[in-house]
Amino acid sequence: MIGRPGFPAGPGRGGFGLNTGLLAVLLGLIVLFSLLAGSDFLSLRTVSAFAFQLPELGILSLAMMVAMLSGGLNLSVIALANLCALTMGSLLTVLPAGESGLPWLAAVVASVAAGFVVAAIVGLVTGYIIAYIGVSPILATLGMMTLLSGISVGMTRGNIVSGFPDAIVFFGNGTVVGIPVPLLIFIACVVPVAILLTRSPFGLSVTMIGSNQRATHYSGVDTRRALVKLYVLSSLLACLAGFVMMARFNSANASYGESYLLVTVLACVLGGADPYGGFARTSGLVLALVILQVISSAFNLLGFNPFFAIAIWGLILIATTALRAVAGGNLRLIDWRLFR
Amino acid sequence: MPSRLMPRSHEAWLLVVVLLLCILLSILSPAFLTFRNAQDLITTNAFTAILAAGLLVVLVSGGIDISFTATATVAQYLAFTVANAYDVGWLGIVAIVSGVGISLGLLNAVLIQILRIPSIIATLATLNVYYGLLIFVTRGDYIYALPQWFNSGIELFAFRDGDGNYFSLNLQILATVLVFAATWLILRYMRLGRQITAFGGNREAARRLGLPILKLQCFVYGWMGFCAGIASLVQAQLAQSIAPTVLVGRELDVLAAVVLGGASLMGGVGTVLGTILGLALVAILQNGLILAGFSSYWSGFATGLVIVVAVCATAYRTNRAEALVK
Numbered sequence: 001m002i003g004r005p006g007f008p009a010g011p012g013r014g015g016f017g018l019n020t021g022l023l024a025v026l027l028g029l030i031v032l033f034s035l036l037a038g039s040d041f042l043s044l045r046t047v048s049a050f051a052f053q054l055p056e057l058g059i060l061s062l063a064m065m066v067a068m069l070s071g072g073l074n075l076s077v078i079a080l081a082n083l084c085a086l087t088m089g090s091l092l093t094v095l096p097a098g099e100s101g102l103p104w105l106a107a108v109v110a111s112v113a114a115g116f117v118v119a120a121i122v123g124l125v126t127g128y129i130i131a132y133i134g135v136s137p138i139l140a141t142l143g144m145m146t147l148l149s150g151i152s153v154g155m156t157r158g159n160i161v162s163g164f165p166d167a168i169v170f171f172g173n174g175t176v177v178g179i180p181v182p183l184l185i186f187i188a189c190v191v192p193v194a195i196l197l198t199r200s201p202f203g204l205s206v207t208m209i210g211s212n213q214r215a216t217h218y219s220g221v222d223t224r225r226a227l228v229k230l231y232v233l234s235s236l237l238a239c240l241a242g243f244v245m246m247a248r249f250n251s252a253n254a255s256y257g258e259s260y261l262l263v264t265v266l267a268c269v270l271g272g273a274d275p276y277g278g279f280a281r282t283s284g285l286v287l288a289l290v291i292l293q294v295i296s297s298a299f300n301l302l303g304f305n306p307f308f309a310i311a312i313w314g315l316i317l318i319a320t321t322a323l324r325a326v327a328g329g330n331l332r333l334i335d336w337r338l339f340r
Numbered sequence: 341m342p343s344r345l346m347p348r349s350h351e352a353w354l355l356v357v358v359l360l361l362c363i364l365l366s367i368l369s370p371a372f373l374t375f376r377n378a379q380d381l382i383t384t385n386a387f388t389a390i391l392a393a394g395l396l397v398v399l400v401s402g403g404i405d406i407s408f409t410a411t412a413t414v415a416q417y418l419a420f421t422v423a424n425a426y427d428v429g430w431l432g433i434v435a436i437v438s439g440v441g442i443s444l445g446l447l448n449a450v451l452i453q454i455l456r457i458p459s460i461i462a463t464l465a466t467l468n469v470y471y472g473l474l475i476f477v478t479r480g481d482y483i484y485a486l487p488q489w490f491n492s493g494i495e496l497f498a499f500r501d502g503d504g505n506y507f508s509l510n511l512q513i514l515a516t517v518l519v520f521a522a523t524w525l526i527l528r529y530m531r532l533g534r535q536i537t538a539f540g541g542n543r544e545a546a547r548r549l550g551l552p553i554l555k556l557q558c559f560v561y562g563w564m565g566f567c568a569g570i571a572s573l574v575q576a577q578l579a580q581s582i583a584p585t586v587l588v589g590r591e592l593d594v595l596a597a598v599v600l601g602g603a604s605l606m607g608g609v610g611t612v613l614g615t616i617l618g619l620a621l622v623a624i625l626q627n628g629l630i631l632a633g634f635s636s637y638w639s640g641f642a643t644g645l646v647i648v649v650a651v652c653a654t655a656y657r658t659n660r661a662e663a664l665v666k
Binding site for chain 1: 406451457468469474595635656
């Protein structure tokens with residue numbers, strides 16, 4: 001396969017250099033912000049706030065990345081996260097308050113499970129539309145996004161569902177031996193997903209589909225089945241993100257986190273994922289997420305407008321993509337032939 | 341087989357669906373099929389429609405642009421900051437929004453064609469940059485007071501019918517018609533448009549033919565920027581104020597309308613008629629359901645359902661056609 005401009009041609013090439021570049025950017029930013037903001041920047045409070053904020057965007061980006069690896073996008077991740085959170089939330093709020101005991105606990109678990117069932121069904125439908133009917137992933141998930149958020153708005157009339165049991169709120173705001181629970185959840189899904197994508201036949205199939213779907217099909221892989229599984233995985237991750245958001249805010253709504261959608265794409269691409277598929281690295285994504293979060297935390301601390309951080313994210317995306325084109329072998333940064 | 345009577349092209353299918361929807365809705369609600377409602381429909385959807393015309397050209401060229409809502413926001417904010425300070429008049433304000441739109445569009449073209457950044461990444465980045473910087477500089481303040489001559493808008497051929505309803509050819513309708521006519525002429529009859537279609541259909545072939553690719557890309561993203569500028573003006577006139585945070589986030593609605601109209605994300609395919617019908621389908625559905633007494637809370641669901649069914653039907657037909665060719 002010929003590498004597309006700006007992206008390494010395969011998993012073997014450029015991966016190490018890519019993460020080194022991101023690490024260098026990260027270290028540079030930490031040094032810069034420590035100098036600018038003083039000791040506040042590395043204080044426990046900042047780091048702790050950071051660890052609570054990162055996981056939501058992190059899990060959503062992971063859901064986006066697995067779809068991107070196969071050469072698609074999943075634009076419905078946030079709509080689905082909200083639909084699942086509303087499903088869980090609506091069931092949880094009808095449970096009698098102040099109770100405990102085994103039956104009550106079972107009801108709580110069942111409510112949460114219901115959200116994941118919804119996600120699995122949506123994943124199956126999306127995967128079927130993409131793999132068997134042959135709709136391009138952007139269009140299929142764009143439609144699903146509108147459809148799912150339409151269901152959420154229709155069900156709740158745009159209202160907020162709130163007031164969940166303490167056991168649920170703990171998953172968004174609690175700590176275990178000083179480590180925020182959302183961060184633990186994030187780690188608990190990043191590691192298995194990374195292993196699944198790099199060390200399993202399924203992961204290899206998905207990566208190959210991202211490079212060339214037809215060739216993968218001809219080499220004896222059931223690409224349709226793999227794609228359906230992939231969108232189920234992406235949907236379940238989105239649901240988990242919805243659960244974390246619901247637990248952290250102690251509420252659910254049809255429009256929470258809508259502005260995160262394009263940020264998840266940005267995080268994946270910054271982390272080295274090829275938007276046309278075939279290459280994505282979980283470690284790169286984690287580094288990219290930390291970079292984005294460091295910038296927004298530092299700007300917050302320095303009293304800058306948060307929107308300035310958004311502009312900087314965009315500039316970093318342009319810079320890294322252009323530099324990767326140079327590192328990826330297209331040594332001429334500017335193709336002067338065009339001007340003749 | 342009744343294949344002779346079945347519509348062949350995507351546009352014909354859409355036309356049938358839109359007509360059936362119109363018939364159904366005019367039975368359900370007498371207010372639907374009125375001149376008044378048609379005028380309201382176009383006026384309120386002009387912003388999306390003008391952007392869709394620009395995005396159609398980008399999709400036909402095989403690219404994608406999602407930065408246009410940020411471009412529109414920057415254009416209207418700058419234009420009205422200037423218009424509130426100096427007496428620039430209609431010509432001046434149109435020149436400013438077009439100038440800002442085209443410049444920001446050209447910047448996208450430079451990133452895409454010269455720095456070789458894939459269009460989706462480049463425009464995703466510039467969406468954040470344009471929007472982030474604008475809010476940073478303006479602190480997100482609204483502009484409530486627009487010049488009086490602008491607020492009163494344009495009204496050509498104004499008249500009042502027997503029931504006292506007021507009709508006119510307003511700024512929104514005028515701009516929409518002009519932008520669509522221009523896009524149609526460019527794509528259909530000008531060499532530039534044919535070259536853009538060829539380039540979108542097969543990049544390598546276009547390069548080997550010696551088409552001026554940089555020029556084409558600059559035109560495509562410049563035109564998108566121009567449309568964003570005009571759309572921002574139309575939206576400001578309708579809203580009678582400038583709110584820098586309301587436009588960003590509507591990118592995907594515009595994209596949905598254009599792909600409903602049959603434009604392919606792979607490039608080379610897409611027509612102005614299809615785009616108009618795609619826009620009409622979404623607009624009529626939302627408007628008609630409310631007129632027919634359905635809760636407006638469910639209009640998103642209906643739109644989503646239509647998009648999913650439409651993209652599935654298109655993919656199904658395309659795949660079957662390909663299977664027949666084999």
